[in-house]
Amino acid sequence: MKSTAELQAIRDKLEVEKGYSCAVGENDTKIAVCFDDDGVAAAREVVRTFMNEIEKRRLVNVKVLQSGSKAKVDDEPIVEVTVPGKKTVRHTKVDPDKASQIIANIK
Amino acid sequence: MLERAHIMVCGGTGCTSGNSRKVLEEFERKLTEHGVRDEVKLIMTGCFGLCARGPIVAVYPDGAFYQHVKVEDVEEIVSEHIVKGRQVTRLLGSERTESGEVMPINQTPFYRSQKRIVLRNCGRINPENIDEYIAFDGYKAYEKCVKEMTPESVIQLVTDSGLRGRGGAGFPTGKKWLSSYNAKDDQKYIVCNADEGDPGAFMDRSVLEGDPHSVIEAMMIAGYAVGATQGYVYVRAEYPIAVQRLQIAIDQARAYGILGKNAMGLGHAFDMEIRLGAGAFVCGEATALIHSIEGHRGEPTQKPPHLAEHGLWGKPTVLNNVETYANIPQIILNGPEWFKSMGTEKSAGTKVFALGGKIMNTGLVEIPMGTTLRTIIEEIGGGIPNGKKFKAAQTGGPSGGCIPASLIDTPIDYDNLIAIGAMMGSGGLIVMDEDNCMVDIAKFFLEFTVDESCGKCTPCRIGNKRLYEMLDKITQGKGTMEDLDKMEELCKYIKANSLCGLGQTAPNPVLSTLKYFRDEYIAHVRDKKCPAGVCKALLNYVIDKEKCIGCGMCARQCPASAISKTDYVAPGHKLPSMQIDPEKCVKCGACMSTCKFGAISKK
Numbered sequence: 001m002k003s004t005a006e007l008q009a010i011r012d013k014l015e016v017e018k019g020y021s022c023a024v025g026e027n028d029t030k031i032a033v034c035f036d037d038d039g040v041a042a043a044r045e046v047v048r049t050f051m052n053e054i055e056k057r058r059l060v061n062v063k064v065l066q067s068g069s070k071a072k073v074d075d076e077p078i079v080e081v082t083v084p085g086k087k088t089v090r091h092t093k094v095d096p097d098k099a100s101q102i103i104a105n106i107k
Numbered sequence: 108m109l110e111r112a113h114i115m116v117c118g119g120t121g122c123t124s125g126n127s128r129k130v131l132e133e134f135e136r137k138l139t140e141h142g143v144r145d146e147v148k149l150i151m152t153g154c155f156g157l158c159a160r161g162p163i164v165a166v167y168p169d170g171a172f173y174q175h176v177k178v179e180d181v182e183e184i185v186s187e188h189i190v191k192g193r194q195v196t197r198l199l200g201s202e203r204t205e206s207g208e209v210m211p212i213n214q215t216p217f218y219r220s221q222k223r224i225v226l227r228n229c230g231r232i233n234p235e236n237i238d239e240y241i242a243f244d245g246y247k248a249y250e251k252c253v254k255e256m257t258p259e260s261v262i263q264l265v266t267d268s269g270l271r272g273r274g275g276a277g278f279p280t281g282k283k284w285l286s287s288y289n290a291k292d293d294q295k296y297i298v299c300n301a302d303e304g305d306p307g308a309f310m311d312r313s314v315l316e317g318d319p320h321s322v323i324e325a326m327m328i329a330g331y332a333v334g335a336t337q338g339y340v341y342v343r344a345e346y347p348i349a350v351q352r353l354q355i356a357i358d359q360a361r362a363y364g365i366l367g368k369n370a371m372g373l374g375h376a377f378d379m380e381i382r383l384g385a386g387a388f389v390c391g392e393a394t395a396l397i398h399s400i401e402g403h404r405g406e407p408t409q410k411p412p413h414l415a416e417h418g419l420w421g422k423p424t425v426l427n428n429v430e431t432y433a434n435i436p437q438i439i440l441n442g443p444e445w446f447k448s449m450g451t452e453k454s455a456g457t458k459v460f461a462l463g464g465k466i467m468n469t470g471l472v473e474i475p476m477g478t479t480l481r482t483i484i485e486e487i488g489g490g491i492p493n494g495k496k497f498k499a500a501q502t503g504g505p506s507g508g509c510i511p512a513s514l515i516d517t518p519i520d521y522d523n524l525i526a527i528g529a530m531m532g533s534g535g536l537i538v539m540d541e542d543n544c545m546v547d548i549a550k551f552f553l554e555f556t557v558d559e560s561c562g563k564c565t566p567c568r569i570g571n572k573r574l575y576e577m578l579d580k581i582t583q584g585k586g587t588m589e590d591l592d593k594m595e596e597l598c599k600y601i602k603a604n605s606l607c608g609l610g611q612t613a614p615n616p617v618l619s620t621l622k623y624f625r626d627e628y629i630a631h632v633r634d635k636k637c638p639a640g641v642c643k644a645l646l647n648y649v650i651d652k653e654k655c656i657g658c659g660m661c662a663r664q665c666p667a668s669a670i671s672k673t674d675y676v677a678p679g680h681k682l683p684s685m686q687i688d689p690e691k692c693v694k695c696g697a698c699m700s701t702c703k704f705g706a707i708s709k710k
Binding site for chain 1: 108109110111112113115146148167168169170190191192193211212213231232238239241242243244246247250254363364365370371372373
């Protein structure tokens, strides 16, 4: 390593990833993906889209969590977005396209 | 792709012995089987602290804290939690919030009163990956020192923080650095004392296992501050995981050009090596440690000259303990005021304790100085098992003393502990309940120091041996009241005349138990009784002939064939009662634990 800029480069590179090695904090935007046993495959695509978008957009304080069914199987996967200090917004029947839009709206 | 979950398996020595490596392998297999391996990051971390409930597996960002995880549990965690997003409640620990939900781990009694600075990265990063340490502000403090500060201002900052040596004696770290800085020489050394030898203490081991880079960075900072270019870590070979992780860390730091000449283009050079100790307790003493590194027999020598002027190979040397070093980078980054805001006036910061003995939550805790013993034992430690009563706590291991139940509200810091006849020591905290005999405890610790005495000076070599013999006599029921006074006198003589810290502190357990539990000594001497029922020579097992139904279970368990039938049949029973022949009895207690009718007791 020839300069401390390289150290900083490592920190920048891992900044998003390191957020996932801690518990969700008060300042984090939570994205909860809720689904039933039958919806595993569909939900997985949604979660993967979220993760790719977060990585691409380098959203440090956005955490994706998987959660159990909300007993409204027809609407699942349901995505609940909670921005700190704001009311939770629920999105129904989310697919990868919709997931990308949801992420785009998170500041 | 960015991983959506991090599974952290504890790789501390405690959890490793609980098979956590197998758990890690099983996770690897199951994650692959379920096709989610690429979505999950799986790492082995350092110690989480709650060793009593290990192996521990934490899943983030959910913050699920699985306890007592067995290899068989892994399938359920992966298929339910990782695949379907449902936490496996049965493995989450028993703490519940008022509304009946699983309590978040940082709000449980064990963690909520803790303040983790030294242990901040333990259980958070993979200690075998330097990038993770760097991601959590690693090597930033070193960069700040070399780029923005002069060596003098680094030393001043450490002095201002009020940091005191965490190895036990509590010498101000800044002052130590300043003396080495002032000593003029062409070569100086930075040494880390990782020769943790107290029975029941494992703070330094856990730091090296969980966050080795924090020690490396701190030694580099010390090197910059005093003008040293070479460091040594003296660690005992009995800590194989710690040694291995530290070596990996040093190799990675070297490969990155962090250790070595002109590190990161900052113009400062520092390199370091590990020196393995063979595990002699005396080698934790400064001068003996230095001799051991030099390749000589690990024996102490007279001070002065102090190490700051005449240390390793006769050169100025800074010697600090692992925990002291682990504080340094955080102090540099957050400033002395931040550090002083924790703890008490004369003891700033936090202290790591290894909780052991008769306590529910055996493990590693870090608390601000000034926390009371009551908080540590009743809240963090979860109290004494089996509803027993707290009797005393031993701090500082064989060099320290005991704190009796009457002083449970003492705020723990260096000066308070000295004042009550105990000492901080490196931070072992052994809890004792009413079933512990204090004479026996004193004997146990003294036996350890007698074994570990290097034999160089007479007061320690012979004095402690004689002291031990007197204690042994008392536990045999052969002591006299005169012995108690003689012991006290001998203790004072040994303390005043021994060459090094080992001898000077060896009588402490005897002195402090004599001070606080003299009545127990008197019971042994005058009444020939051990109130706690520990000292075998003073014990008799007896059968209550009215309660005994004559089933004979005890006689079948007795290894000495000391139990036989009597002629007496108690009213309401059909078979004759049993009796114990005290001549044949070996006092193993097997009969008492077998009896279902509570007819056998110790007297």
